[in-house]
Amino acid sequence: MKERTAIDTIKGYFYQFDLAIVKLLELKKDTETIVIEGIEDIDINTATEETAIQCKYHAKKEYNHSVIAKPIRLMLDHYKEVIEGTKKQINYKLYGYFESGQAKLTLPIDSTFLKKHFLTYTEKKVEYYHHIKHNLTDTELDDFISLLEININAMEYQSQVKKISTLLINQFGCKAFEAEHFFYNNALKVIKELSIEDDVKKRKISKSEFLKKIDLKRVLFNEWFITYKGEAKLFTELRTQYFTALNISPFERFFIIEIPTTNYVRTELKDVIFTISKKWSKLSKRDQKPFCPYIYLHNIPHKELIELKKELYSEGFIFIDGFDFDGAEFSVKSICKTANNDNSIKFKLLNKFEHINLTLNEINKTKEIYQFYCTNPFFNSSYINVKHVQIQISQLTDIKKIV
Template sequence: MARINEIVKYKKKRETTEIILTYMADRTAIDTIKGYFYQFDYAIVKVLELSQDTDAIIVEGIEDVDLNTVTEETAIQCKYYAKTEYNHSVIAKPIKLMLNHYKEVTNGTKKRINYKLYGYFQSGQTKLALPISSTFLKDHFLTYTENKIKRYHHLELNLTDVELDDFISLLEIDISALEYQSQLSKISTLLMNHFGCKAFEAEHFFYNNALKVIKDIAVESNIAKRKISKSEFLKRINFKRVLFNEWFILYKGEAKLFAELRTQYFTDLNISPFERFFIIEVPTINYVRAELKDLIFTVSRKWSKLSAREPHPFCPYIYLHNILPQELLDLKKELFSEGFIFIDGFDFDGSEFNPKSISKSANNSNCIKLKILNKLEHIDLTVKEINKTKEIYQFYNSNPFFDIPYPSVKQTHIQFSLLTDIKKII
């Protein structure tokens, strides 16, 4: 993960994704990014497999992933070479770096630890016979030519064969690591077993959250902040809301992610006559009224049934979070002037909000296409007034803003970057 800061130094969600996708235009870069994901995923596997809640990993410590348990400390170098045949030279550099650390151990300046090289290769694994001897270590990993000069890394470190044997006793080499998709499947199984969830939740909630946690700590400059225990990790990923996480989008693909969310939450050939609340955070930057109007029309069109033949007609509720009062008023005037019929729970000028008024049934006669809630507190009042089945879909830009729990109400939280993203989901 040495170049991870080059990829994630820009924090804004959509901008980060675009930078990464641009970087991925080159085929070599695609393989590099996949290597980062493989390392992220390996870190997730290792923290989930820790036996004790107090055991921990360090991301980007001595190596890509360091394990800290009561009984051992292991520094793990993780490599993914999907298109590369194994040759000794490919893993020589990380082994030399591990030996550098071991030298400091012999000098008394570093703590004695275990070392592991974990790598996936397309082929060639039979070239390495394990366990290795100190002679094999010297000949194939520590001896090399640089600028036409033969160099001996062990001699430069002034290490004896006895010390090299000791280093080998601490070193584990595994070049038959799990393939990329197999490792992802392992993560899914671990998450489903731990949280007792289905595959969709394991991937879109917990894996999505896990990627963000690992990415966030990987770029911390303070090594203490790159350490996370199993209990803390599970606590930080244990929430069921869809994050607009640039790394998860990069892994999944934006179009595929939106399609899967649409299938999971918003695809129903026979839409039930439920009372649906769409509560949407209006971005304060780059706000365009036309985009919001288009979204409003989409919500109304897709989630209303007002036909005279419909036995239980209905239309959705919408609340626009953070919209300025004057902008909301101007928006309503524009909708009204265009013949778009809505109600907002105010029966006359100067009246207080009336949840009974806004919850009255929409039908073919009154042609109410939408119910607009002006204030956040109006949601709770209206939900409590309605005796029918209710669903709440919250689309937030940064953090969820409506957090009242209702035992009998389905609530879905989805993070988004642009208003136009919501149209692609619902």
């Protein structure tokens, strides 16, 4: 029971975050803004008006007036301050999804209905009248109602997600996969980071700033996106998108991998190398265009790299690194040597960061770069004709589940 409640709570947060994303994407002007967790869950500021939105998602609950009564009373508290001149006038919106019971509420409401069902309540057997507490007249309550919009027929969770996808596709001219894994993934991260800011001023963002922040064509290992998607499903979708093909083309593929500074295990790295080499090499005599991958290990200590190479060599795992003899300088001609059945070169190891561009510049065939990074991408490709995929990982073993 507790687990189901926790899932429902998380889904409620997602629903609110998704609504914020929708509202940002629907703003007419790039200068218009929203505030996360301002007066209400979402405050929208346009050139003509300001609206505070309270968001409720109850997929397993029947609608009852009491469910939205407290949020409406809190909105009335703000309205009282408007009357007193301490706050500026805004519009109020109650946006909610319920499993059933919507027929109980007939709109529009009047002041009598407002007082009876939303402003009168009981706590510890004592009845309270919120309108009397604030000494508000029916005329003032009618004015409040004119500023209040109630929608208890809001979009269902997945329908709202689909709407976001459509809005992102239209905004960026992208495909559905990119809309979800790049832009929506980034958008969740941006909204989540805004929501935890202590200063309300830092929870404010314009449409143009939001679009700039999410316009990153790389896959983030974002905890909120992982919760939404599920780790196993995410890895499967990435593998399907980038690493599944009936016939692997003889391209020159570069796997650029950042080594985590903590929890590094050599055997895990070796498993990753073995996996990449096995899947992305073709060395049989039947292959007219044999090939094997290039691998660069970012931030691996020099001594550890030597020990790794020793182990691979002692296990009979054949590789080259562009150094032909002791004391020789790096040779792009050497590293670009064709792998085949005779020499059995399983992969080509790039020892240094600068060797990546030197090698890329030497190759005239089709090239692809797959970068796996921990926090931020460390290699920025300037090759407009080279496919460059950037995927964030939390640990080395993630790579095996993707490639």
